Amino acid sequence: MILMKNINVFTLFIGICLVQCTQAETRVDLLELPPGFHIEIYADGVENARQMVRGDEGTIFVGTRRAGKLWAVSDEDGDQFAEQVRMIDSDLTMPSGVEFLGGDLYVGAVDRILRYEGIESRLDQPPEPVVITDVFPEKTHHGWKYLRFGPDGMLYIPIGVPCNICDEEGFGEIRRINPDGSGMEVFAHGVRNSVGLAFHPDNGQLWFTDNGRDMLGDDLPADELNHAPDQGMHFGFPYCHQSDLPDEEFGKDQDCGDYTAPVSDLDPHAAALGLVFYTGQMYPSEYSNRLFITQHGSWNRSEKSGYRILVLDVQANGKVLDTQVFVSGWLQNEEDWGRPNDVLVMPDGALLVSDDKAGVIYRISYVAE
Secondary structure (H helix, E strand, O other): OHHHHHHHHHHHHHHHHHHHHHHHHOOHHHOEOOOOEEEEEEEEOOOOOOOEEEOOOOOEEEOOOOOOOEEEEEOOOOOOOOOEEEEEEOOOOOOOEEEEEOOEEEEEEOOEEEEEOOHHHOOOOOOOOEEEEOOOOOOOOOOOOOOEEOOOOOEEEEEOOOOOOOOOOOOOEEEEEOOOOOOOEEEEEOOOOOOOEEEOOOOOOEEEEEOOOOOOOOOOOOEEEEEEOOOOEEOOOOOEEOOOEEOOOOOOOOOHHHOOOOOEEEOOOOOEEEEEEOOOOOOOHHHOOOEEEEEOOOOOOOOOOOOEEEEEEEOOOOOEEEEEEEEEOOEEOOEEOOOEEEEEEOOOOOEEEEEOOOOEEEEEEEOOO
């Protein structure tokens, strides 16, 4: 009986530690922001939180990559902390990308786009999704999606390449389709692995991040921030990387000037992912239309890089005037405890940030000091 009691106590301790010790590792106090900005936990227990989107009634929907789950996060009393995290589907294939239109949730799950109709009134009993298209490649290497509806009403979807470096037909593109899955067309070419799309609030033009190839050392090539004002542009992959670097295999006899250069080279291997233009009113006026970019963090550098959020002063026509670190601290002495993934502007002007390692969503607010 004494042994059984000890086992029960040990089991209880483990159960408590699984919750409390995990929370203790989410060290918000280590994060550094500019004066006046404050960061706190908006939602926890959101396993592998990736792209976010806000529904018409305020639900934050969150995709995942490794977990295969979809989350619905609700702050029902408006206290800026989500009391309820629901799993609305599971066992999906990398449902990383999420978007919302007309009361319906759109989800990118590698080779297909799913639609959950009328989802916000059915969170406790989610509907079976409708497959609006299943014609995308099935390969999972760089196959997870990031979804964004453009001002033209079409859904934009990157198709990452199934490799580190290769030249395969039907990959390395950004495509767009109508909300019903019809009218698919290629919008941009030469895009290795974009996990972030945003449209400028003034002119509706597309901006996107792109992750550079691996195995050229710690400092080559740079990740990219690209600007695509027109359909049909080619951004160089696999022939040219960053602004001016021909690929050692595919770039022979290529002129990088024949392709569209990035508007900004970003830190090599830092994994620039989600991005958003700031359209809120909470932050100081100089932040209006500035571009926030998450750097998810490196996996293949001798010294880690990334694990932070950048803010860029950009012009609508594609010129980057300045780049600053906005949030840092997820990396401590070569040990990372969190990895920022996506950013979302809330109606009150606060910024939400998903973290797929810590399994939380942060809220960044501002109060003048």
